[in-house]
Amino acid sequence: PETLFDKIWRRHVIHQQPDGPALLYVDRNIVHDGTFHAFEMLRARQLPILRPGQTFGTPDHYVATRGANAQQAPEVSRMVDMFARNMEGSGIHVFPRGDKRQGIVHVVGPEQGITLPGLFMVCSDSHTSTHGGLGAFAFGIGQSENAHVLATQTLWQERPKRMRITVDGQLGLGVSSKDVILAIIGRIGAGGAVGYVVEYAGSTVRGFSVEQRLTMCNMSIEAGAKAGLIAPDDTVYHYLHGRPFAPKDAKWERAVAYWRSLPSDEGAMFDREVSLDASTIAPMVTWGTTPEDVLPITGTIPDPAKEQDAGKREHIMAALDYMGLQPGARLSETPIDIVFIGSCTNGRIEDLRIAAKILKSTKVKVPTVIVPGSGLVKAQAEAEGLDAIFRAAGAEWREPGCSMCVGMNGDTVAKGQRSASTSNRNFIGRQGAGSRTHLVSPAMAAAAAVAGKLTDVRKLPNGGGGQ
Amino acid sequence: MDAFRKLTAVAAPYDLDNVDTDQIIPARFLKYPRSGGYGQFLFHDQRRNEDGSQRADFVLNRPDYKAARILVTGENFGCGSSREGAVYALADSNFRAVIAPSFGQIFHNNCFKNGILPVVLPHDRIKAIAARLKQNPGSFLTVDLERNVVIVDGPNGDQEIPFTVDAFWREALLAGVDEIGLTLTYSEKIAAFERDYHKQFDWLQ
Ligand code: SF4
Numbered sequence: 001p002e003t004l005f006d007k008i009w010r011r012h013v014i015h016q017q018p019d020g021p022a023l024l025y026v027d028r029n030i031v032h033d034g035t036f037h038a039f040e041m042l043r044a045r046q047l048p049i050l051r052p053g054q055t056f057g058t059p060d061h062y063v064a065t066r067g068a069n070a071q072q073a074p075e076v077s078r079m080v081d082m083f084a085r086n087m088e089g090s091g092i093h094v095f096p097r098g099d100k101r102q103g104i105v106h107v108v109g110p111e112q113g114i115t116l117p118g119l120f121m122v123c124s125d126s127h128t129s130t131h132g133g134l135g136a137f138a139f140g141i142g143q144s145e146n147a148h149v150l151a152t153q154t155l156w157q158e159r160p161k162r163m164r165i166t167v168d169g170q171l172g173l174g175v176s177s178k179d180v181i182l183a184i185i186g187r188i189g190a191g192g193a194v195g196y197v198v199e200y201a202g203s204t205v206r207g208f209s210v211e212q213r214l215t216m217c218n219m220s221i222e223a224g225a226k227a228g229l230i231a232p233d234d235t236v237y238h239y240l241h242g243r244p245f246a247p248k249d250a251k252w253e254r255a256v257a258y259w260r261s262l263p264s265d266e267g268a269m270f271d272r273e274v275s276l277d278a279s280t281i282a283p284m285v286t287w288g289t290t291p292e293d294v295l296p297i298t299g300t301i302p303d304p305a306k307e308q309d310a311g312k313r314e315h316i317m318a319a320l321d322y323m324g325l326q327p328g329a330r331l332s333e334t335p336i337d338i339v340f341i342g343s344c345t346n347g348r349i350e351d352l353r354i355a356a357k358i359l360k361s362t363k364v365k366v367p368t369v370i371v372p373g374s375g376l377v378k379a380q381a382e383a384e385g386l387d388a389i390f391r392a393a394g395a396e397w398r399e400p401g402c403s404m405c406v407g408m409n410g411d412t413v414a415k416g417q418r419s420a421s422t423s424n425r426n427f428i429g430r431q432g433a434g435s436r437t438h439l440v441s442p443a444m445a446a447a448a449a450v451a452g453k454l455t456d457v458r459k460l461p462n463g464g465g466g467q
Numbered sequence: 468m469d470a471f472r473k474l475t476a477v478a479a480p481y482d483l484d485n486v487d488t489d490q491i492i493p494a495r496f497l498k499y500p501r502s503g504g505y506g507q508f509l510f511h512d513q514r515r516n517e518d519g520s521q522r523a524d525f526v527l528n529r530p531d532y533k534a535a536r537i538l539v540t541g542e543n544f545g546c547g548s549s550r551e552g553a554v555y556a557l558a559d560s561n562f563r564a565v566i567a568p569s570f571g572q573i574f575h576n577n578c579f580k581n582g583i584l585p586v587v588l589p590h591d592r593i594k595a596i597a598a599r600l601k602q603n604p605g606s607f608l609t610v611d612l613e614r615n616v617v618i619v620d621g622p623n624g625d626q627e628i629p630f631t632v633d634a635f636w637r638e639a640l641l642a643g644v645d646e647i648g649l650t651l652t653y654s655e656k657i658a659a660f661e662r663d664y665h666k667q668f669d670w671l672q
Contacts, residue, residue: 014660015653020635023653025660027671034497037551047647062498079498116671126549126573140549140573144580144646152650154657158633190485191543194569224546226572251670258668290485311484311541406548408494427489427547429512 001265003162004231005197008137008262012120014154021156026054027119029149030105031092033059033083034408035124037143038150047151052091054153056114059083059097060104061408065371065398072410093245103374103400106130106344110214111376113243117232117259122149127344127424128227129220133213134240135232135262137197140221160226161195161271164264166202169278174458176354177212178346178422178441180204180276181219182284186294188274193225196272199264200230204278210239211350218345219424222291231263283457285331286426286439288319293426295331297444297456303327322428323436324416332455334438337417339368339449340431341442342398343405346422347373349380351442356386358446358462359393365452368395369411371403395449407432420448469582470643471612474563476536478608480597481526486540487547488574492556494548505552506559527560531605537564539597539608542590545574554581564610566617568593579636580646584612586630612641 002010015023031038035057042049049055062079064072080097087094095101095108102108106127109115117135122128124146131138141155149155167180185192198220200213208216213230220228237256240246247255282296295302304316304327320327325334341347341355352372359368370390372378378400381387387397403411405423412432413419419437422445423430426437438454447457496508514525521528527535538557544567545553554577557565563583568590570578578585588596596619600606609618615637616627632640639646650657665672 011664014657017635020633023650023657025657025664034550037501040501045647075498119671124549124551126547128549142549142551142554142573142577142580144551145576148647148650151647152654152657153661154650154653156635156646156650190546191569194543194572221547224543224571247670255668255670290487292485315484406494408497425487425489425547427487429493430489433493433495433512 001268003264003268003270004135004199004229004262005137005162006268008118008120009159011118021158024120024155024157026122026149026153026155028114028121029055029146030109030114030121030123031055031057031146032061032105032123032125033063033079034061035143035146036082036086038124038146039086041144041147042150049090049092049150051153055092055150056109057083057087057092058095058102058105058108061402061406063097063399063401063409065401065403065409065411067399076410100375100379103377104344104347104402106218107347107373107377110134110210111243111374113240113246116240116246116255117236118262122146122155126221127218129225130214130218130344132217132220132227132229133210134236135230135259137227137229139227160197163193163196163198163272163274164270165198165200166273166275167200167204167278168202168275169204171204171278171281172458174443175281175283176441176443177208177216179281179284180278181216182286182291182294182439183276183281185219185223185291186284187276188223190222190290190292191224193220193223196225197227197229198223198225200228202275205230206233209350210236211348214348215345219291222424232259283441283444285444285454286437287323287325287331288316289322289426289428291424291426291439293319297332297454299331301325301327301329301331324418332453334454335418336366336420336448336453338366338413338419339364339445340404340419340421340423341368341445342371342373342403343423344373345424346442347371347377349377351422352377352381352386353384354442355446356389358443358450358457358460359395360389360462362393362450364394364449366449368449369398369404370395371398372400374400404431406430413437420445420454468580468640468643468645471563471582471584471640473609473611473613474536475607475609477532477534477605478537478539478600479526479532479535480600481538481540482593482597484541485543485546488545488550488553488571489547491545491553492550497550497552501555504559505555508552509556509560529604536561537566537608537610538562539593539600540565540567542568544570546571549573551577554578554583558583566593566596579640582640582643584610584640586610586617588617588628588630592628612637
């Protein structure tokens with residue numbers, strides 16, 4: 001019996017070094033405006049791109065989200081120009097700046113049907129684990145590795161171990177897959193899955209929509225995992241059918257037949273098993289500077305004096321100092337300066353619908369920036385009138401891109417300011433030098449916008465039911 | 468990649484856990500070309516005050532560690548973003564080895580591509596080494612990849628701590644192998660694999 005991961009891995013091994021890495025065949029590679037070193041390396045060695053038809057590109061990290069006429073530092077906008085030059089004549093499928101299909105790599109891949117079950121995919125971005133939500137084995141690689149992929153369509157890799165995380169039971173109203181993955185990271189730690197590929201299983205996961213699965217797999221890297229994976233099923237086939245790069249007609253039928261053979265066999269062995277009861281998970285919020293610093297919104301800020309382990313105590317003290325928080329204070333009383341809803345974790349249409357549900361007919365108390373994950377997400381949201389709800393509430397509705405998740409395009413959180421953010425990293429300086437990030441779900445971010453502080457979305461009149 | 472065989476150099480202790488690549492190099496510096504050097508960005512926001520002046524309390528700013536080429540650090544070093552800029556920043560600051568109990572996996576791979584050796588040692592050993600380095604700032608460690616040992620000089624003479632590195636990457640680093648060049652020697656095997664693969668999965672075309 002084999003696991004889902006074992007089956008995908010086996011099918012991609014070109015060559016196995018005895019006691020060493022395997023040379024794996026890469027199905028699809030997505031490049032973005034931060035991948036320039038890889039192109040530079042190829043040029044320096046005068047190497048061609050071996051399989052441009054299996055390579056896809058879209059700018060996301062550096063694109064302006066205030067529209068084409070936005071004021072952006074020339075050295076930033078230059079990055080998107082450089083991306084366009086690298087794409088020119090390359091044969092790569094490109095969704096360029098201004099194209100309706102442009103967006104964050106991990107939103108565009110699934111949306112276009114580039115991501116398919118059973119594929120081995122790479123991208124020079126750590127959140128490539130996202131694509132596991134459709135049953136692809138996908139992980140982030142460096143730029144040297146990407147140059148290697150572009151030149152050879154292969155990658156040398158050690159075989160990771162296998163972990164299964166099973167989540168069973170009914171989630172409470174107002175609790176989402178973002179809360180589940182934050183709870184998992186809180187449980188196993190930011191390094192808890194180092195060396196493993198994680199398969200998420202259980203009735204809760206089976207019940208998730210594709211977008212909820214993508215959110216969950218997205219943050220696998222935040223537990224240190226090589227990749228996250230969920231077995232493909234009818235939910236996935238329904239989502240993929242008819243997408244531009246997904247197979248069609250007779251090919252579609254053959255693909256689905258193959259995909260149905262992929263889920264882990266009965267009795268397949270995992271190197272580690274973890275399980276969670278979904279009914280015990282509350283809306284989660286991070287308080288510190290690593291995603292493992294996470295608690296239910298009902299909790300209080302940890303007290304370093306109560307921590308036995310010296311290393312952890314030092315970390316809590318440093319984190320609270322950076323975050324400007326007091327031990328013992330209630331998380332739900334923490335005032336917020338700015339709210340960000342977007343990113344490859346939570347910048348999809350379902351996320352925006354949840355935010356709109358909470359923001360409808362209210363006013364935000366703090367600046368609220370809403371950035372769709374792609375041009376198509378933006379168009380869909382506008383077709384549904386979500387943009388009007390956001391604007392009426394006083395939130396800003398922007399153009400697609402990574403934006404305030406990482407601030408590389410200039411959308412930053414100011415020094416000392418506190419954000420409630422639907423992104424994936426609360427690292428020191430992640431949203432800008434001196435920024436203080438609280439990671440939350442879209443429902444919790446919208447609730448924070450309305451309350452001007454971190455608050456339990458379940459207590460808002462229209463807050464429950466936001467999955 | 469540059470070859471790595473044996474290195475004896477000043478080692479700097481920075482034994483915090485979960486040091487992410489955003490700390491090693493903040494995102495705003497990633498837009499610069501490599502040609503300008505990435506060493507200036509290493510731990511930038513930890514290292515400097517807002518006016519750009521150096522913070523005296525940051526370990527790498529201390530005169531004892533000016534010549535450091537080995538970093539001794541905590542669990543899950545280099546976690547987070549895949550940015551290879553984190554490794555460029557270390558390499559361009561003359562670091563050639565990082566010793567930690569565990570590494571972020573993408574960072575770990577990126578190290579090998581840039582001639583930096585990531586050494587995994589048990590947590591307790593690292594704590595002991597870091598404590599020793601703090602007592603004797605500016606002291607040396609030896610990382611010997613030919614013999615797979617870290618050598619610490621102690622009060623009772625040298626102490627050798629063994630480590631393991633995957634044989635394939637070890638060979639590559641010892642020889643300074645060009646990985647793309649190596650893979651291109653498998654071109655026929657890759658082409659044969661592709662033919663078979665696309666026949667079976669014709670719906671991928
Ligand atoms: S949205 Fe954030 S995490 Fe996702 S790819 Fe962009 S910068 Fe990376």
